[in-house]
Structure formats: C-alpha cells, structure tokens
Amino acid sequence: MTVMIHSEGLSKTFTLHTQGGKTLPVLDGVDFAAEASECVALHGPSGSGKSSLMRCLYANYKPTAGRVMVRHDGVQVDITNAHPGHIVEVRRHSLTFVTQFLRVIPRVATLDIVAEPLIQTGTDEEDARERAAELLERLRIPQALWGLAPATFSGGEQQRVNIARGFALPRPILLLDEPTASLDEANRDTVIDLILEARTAGAAVVGIFHDAEVRGRVADRLFPLSAHKAAA
Numbered sequence: 001m002t003v004m005i006h007s008e009g010l011s012k013t014f015t016l017h018t019q020g021g022k023t024l025p026v027l028d029g030v031d032f033a034a035e036a037s038e039c040v041a042l043h044g045p046s047g048s049g050k051s052s053l054m055r056c057l058y059a060n061y062k063p064t065a066g067r068v069m070v071r072h073d074g075v076q077v078d079i080t081n082a083h084p085g086h087i088v089e090v091r092r093h094s095l096t097f098v099t100q101f102l103r104v105i106p107r108v109a110t111l112d113i114v115a116e117p118l119i120q121t122g123t124d125e126e127d128a129r130e131r132a133a134e135l136l137e138r139l140r141i142p143q144a145l146w147g148l149a150p151a152t153f154s155g156g157e158q159q160r161v162n163i164a165r166g167f168a169l170p171r172p173i174l175l176l177d178e179p180t181a182s183l184d185e186a187n188r189d190t191v192i193d194l195i196l197e198a199r200t201a202g203a204a205v206v207g208i209f210h211d212a213e214v215r216g217r218v219a220d221r222l223f224p225l226s227a228h229k230a231a232a
C-alpha cells in the first residue's frame with residue numbers, strides 16, 4: 001500500500017502571548033499515516049486537537065516538533081519545512097483541504113470559483129466549466145446562482161460551493177473538516193457519495209466527521225486523539 005501523507009513525531013504547543021505566554025500542549029508525538037484508497041477519520045473529544053492536526057497536515061500550522069511528509073509527483077515532500085512556493089505547488093496538484101467555510105476572492109462567479117483549480121492545472125477552460133457545472137448540479141446549487149459571487153449565499157450553499165471546488169480536481173490527498181456540517185440529508189448523501197468515489201479512485205481521505213452516521217459510512221478506520229494536558 002502507498003502511504004500518501006504521514007506525520008512523524010508531530011507535536012504542537014500553542015503559546016498564548018496575550019495571556020502571559022501560557023503554553024497549551026495539544027499534540028504530543030503524533031505518528032499519523034493515511035494510505036491511498038482509504039478514509040481515516042480523526043476522532044476524539046472536543047479540544048483534543050483534530051483541527052490542529054489537520055492544519056499541520058496542510059502546513060497551515062507549523063508543528064513545534066516533528067514533520068509532515070506528503071507524496072507529491074512520486075516522491076515524499078517534507079511539507080513542514082518546504083519553501084512556500086513548493087507548498088503551493090504540492091497543494092495545487094496533490095493535496096486539498098475542504099473546510100466548512102468558503103474563503104475566496106470576492107466578486108468572482110461561483111462557476112469560476114469551482115472551475116479554478118482545474119484551469120490552474122492546465123484543463124481547458126470549457127472542460128473545466130463543464131466539470132464545475134456537473135458538480136454544482138449534483139450538489140443542488142440552482143443554475144440561477146452559478147453566475148453570482150457566493151458572498152450572499154446561505155451557509156449551506158457556501159459550504160456546497162466549497163465542496164464542489166474541493167472535488168473539482170481529483171487530487172490524491174483530500175483533507176475534509178466537517179464537510180457535511182450545515183447540509184440537509186440529500187446533500188449530505190451527495191457528499192458521502194463524492195467521498196466514496198474519491199476513495200475508490202485511489203485518494204487518501206482524512207476527515208473530521210462529527211456526524212456518527214457520516215463517519216460510519218465513509219471511514220475505514222478511526223485515528224484516536226485524546227484530551228490534551230492542562231495549560232502550563
């Protein structure tokens with residue numbers, strides 16, 4: 001089996017500068033790995049560090065110790081210590097992170113937001129927009145909204161646009177933070193199908209799924225995180 005993303009001795013301690021420099025140890029020597037064609041759910045009580053681990057895996061957080069290795073272009077890249085330009089390259093082709101919230105450039109039309117990851121990696125613009133339209137339709141975003149910027153959309157609509165953008169370009173490593181949080185049942189089922197399709201196509205999927213039913217349907221295994229120690 002091919003390991004697509006893993007951490008080695010990953011630790012994260014937050015220093016609260018506005019609170020007298022108090023320290024909060026959250027992750028302590030975490031060895032995590034996800035292989036191609038599997039879905040791993042990060043699991044643990046609130047505050048156990050699921051989101052922090054996810055952000056370290058995406059190189060949004062710099063760990064206090066240890067590192068994260070990502071398979072990109074057939075080689076292992078130490079994304080913790082990579083040059084920012086290299087991180088952008090790895091994310092563009094190999095690693096995507098779908099959060100609950102849509103953060104995009106204002107005033108760009110929904111269809112273009114979803115098509116962008118494809119166009120950036122060389123897909124013909126017409127084909128990219130066709131794929132974007134297909135996903136928006138599957139996720140029940142009314143066609144009347146495709147030409148509008150999503151700033152005024154409902155929470156659930158914005159989340160679905162974000163999901164469509166995350167799934168538009170099939171990347172080999174998919175990080176998902178609560179992808180079904182504000183969705184109704186029909187859309188939740190569509191997202192479950194998209195996750196299972198990505199996994200079947202060979203993606204390594206790492207997710208935080210608070211909904212036990214979603215977790216049960218998509219996850220091959222749980223990666224447990226336990227409550228962290230008290231602040232020093």
Ligand SMILES: Nc1ncnc2c1ncn2[C@@H]1O[C@H](COP(=O)(O)OP(=O)(O)OP(=O)(O)O)[C@@H](O)[C@H]1O
Pocket residue numbers: 014015024026044045046047048049050051052053
């Ligand atoms: N940027 C930050 N600065 C300081 N402390 C932080 C930061 N991010 C997270 N923490 C702290 O780290 C701990 C773990 O937070 P994290 O969000 O990773 O947990 P979680 O398991 O995802 O929680 P939940 O299930 O409630 O979303 C919390 O006590 C939180 O206060």
